[in-house]
Amino acid sequence: MTFRWFGADDPVSLRHIRQIPGVRGVVSALYDVPVGDIWSRDNLDQLAGSIDAEGLELAVIESIPVHEDIKLGRSGRDRLADQYAESIGSIGEIGVPVLCYNFMPVFDWMRTDLSMRLPDGSFALAYDDEVLARMDLSKGTGDLPGWATAYDSATLAGLLDAYSRVSEEQLWDNLAWFLERITPAAESAGVKLAIHPDDPPWPVFGLPRIITSGPALEKLVGLVDSPANGVTFCTGSLGAHEANDLPAMARRLGEKGRIHFAHCRNVKRTGPRAFHEVAHLAGDGDVDMHGVLTALRDTGFDGPMRPDHGRMIWDERGRPGYGLYDRALGATYLQGLWEGLSI
């Protein structure tokens, strides 16, 4: 069981993480390296060292962001892919076995409300396509919620314009090109690549999104037929789409040995392309957590798993989705389920 930590600035400390029953692995990243630059061995050593010092272990890098020029297939992608491969080499050298990354154009995960009040008084992340349609991008990403990378209005307009000429098929081609370039480096470094599904799993702001379903994940693992080319099975991202049968998807990908990381959280669908997050318990939302964990267990999954976004409970304030308490409850719930399956 692992837990995400955003580095020294994270209001959740390693000391607290160390006290969550069963958690020994930390999921983290270098947050101050500009997208596209090489991750230095020194900085990685420092990150791993600070985690070791608290009796924990750096188990997963989530993420090295992929430069937009790679996703757009622009010239310059050769150098960027070489640099990405070099960073993978360093991750392998320090002994981290899994790299989670994504291939979502411009925006990473997307929500339209970062603190929706639930009936029990807790606050959760929520998404509604109708609200998204009214969002104004003309000022850049500045005051809009949920985005890992901030863009000013001109840069954002330029990117949106560039993507208006990129079809889903072209995006798949660009992803295949990227994987062909980096998978050999991952193989020789002993690092497993684990693509994160698009969250939510449909286009946003007219931008193509392709990693959205079981067939898409299977296509992905077929792009480069190497055990190093796998997925992060994120139940919350995939579970936002009612067509996704999560236990069946986990079983098929698990049988191929291509699930390298599991993000487990729950969502409640409230309409077509609308949902909010809930506590991890299967009974609280639409994700069949027992079914997913059974499929993982049956197919021999032994990789890292982490609770994903939590609600804000007990008056906690902090990074949306990434407070301590509800995620810690999620970690113990998931371990309880897993333990029950192991008897």
Ligand code: DNO
């Ligand atoms: C959201 C996360 C994602 C994930 C990236 C991986 O909370 O699951 O931001 O880290 O998509 O590249």
